[in-house]
Amino acid sequence: MKIVIKIGGQAAEKRDRRRRLAGQIIELRRSGHRVVVVHGGGKALTETLKSMAIPTEFHNGLRVTDARTRDVALMVLAGSVNKQWVAELETLGQAALGICGGDGKLVVARKLASTLNGSKKDLGFVGRPSRINAAILDFAFEKGFVPVVASLGLSTQGEYLNINADDLAAALASALKADRLLYLTESGGVWDADRKVLPLVRLGEIQSLIRKGTVRDGMIPKLRSCARTLQHGVKEIDIISPDTPNSLVRTVIKRESVGTRIVKAA
Numbered sequence: 001m002k003i004v005i006k007i008g009g010q011a012a013e014k015r016d017r018r019r020r021l022a023g024q025i026i027e028l029r030r031s032g033h034r035v036v037v038v039h040g041g042g043k044a045l046t047e048t049l050k051s052m053a054i055p056t057e058f059h060n061g062l063r064v065t066d067a068r069t070r071d072v073a074l075m076v077l078a079g080s081v082n083k084q085w086v087a088e089l090e091t092l093g094q095a096a097l098g099i100c101g102g103d104g105k106l107v108v109a110r111k112l113a114s115t116l117n118g119s120k121k122d123l124g125f126v127g128r129p130s131r132i133n134a135a136i137l138d139f140a141f142e143k144g145f146v147p148v149v150a151s152l153g154l155s156t157q158g159e160y161l162n163i164n165a166d167d168l169a170a171a172l173a174s175a176l177k178a179d180r181l182l183y184l185t186e187s188g189g190v191w192d193a194d195r196k197v198l199p200l201v202r203l204g205e206i207q208s209l210i211r212k213g214t215v216r217d218g219m220i221p222k223l224r225s226c227a228r229t230l231q232h233g234v235k236e237i238d239i240i241s242p243d244t245p246n247s248l249v250r251t252v253i254k255r256e257s258v259g260t261r262i263v264k265a266a
Contacts, residue, residue: 127161
């Protein structure tokens with residue numbers, strides 16, 4: 001199977017978690033699966049910006065990214081965070097290829113503006129994937145590498161743009177026609193109004209869950225993104241916690257439900 005794994009939050013930045021997850025990624029790879037890892041690194045970026053006296057501003061959950069912030073994002077995400085993941089995989093015996101969306105023309109992105117209460121906000125160097133060239137991922141698969149992708153892309157003008165890692169993972173999964181897309185998040189799944197994890201969500205239920213207020217806040221855009229992704233060839237999406245023991249292996253290989261499974265089937 002082709003599997004895209006998006007690792008976010010502190011799971012991307014704490015070494016003990018990285019080591020545990022790297023071991024599971026290797027187990028998936030040795031079971032014959034072709035795996036792509038997509039990561040953000042927002043906490044590390046915020047801390048680095050603070051140390052450089054560069055203010056951080058968010059709008060509708062997206063980081064406003066001026067030129068200085070973009071350059072630091074390139075340094076942190078495509079640099080230290082990306083290479084830490086490569087090091088974990090390589091140390092455990094799995095060849096890894098650390099890249100960002102600008103490498104091999106993997107991701108062409110367009111600038112993204114945010115709208116709130118009818119007014120537009122210029123987010124600066126923030127982008128959304130508009131075209132994916134998966135050739136470099138196919139090359140990595142053929143050579144036995146696990147590609148590790150930092151959430152940055154290039155505009156048609158050759159400018160690096162900061163991309164939401166959820167959006168990038170969904171775009172790569174759609175382009176690859178991936179069998180599985182897995183989001184590792186602190187929430188560990190889709191919560192209902194009583195803060196209980198829903199084990200299964202069908203595509204046809206998503207709008208109803210949003211309309212009734214069963215799901216709220218940041219889970220609404222994530223579910224809408226999942227709906228679009230399922231309609232573009234991805235067969236299944238799982239939202240799981242990085243702290244659930246052996247969560248990747250249990251979800252993919254053992255077919256256990258350890259979070260929320262989102263499927264297209266009626």
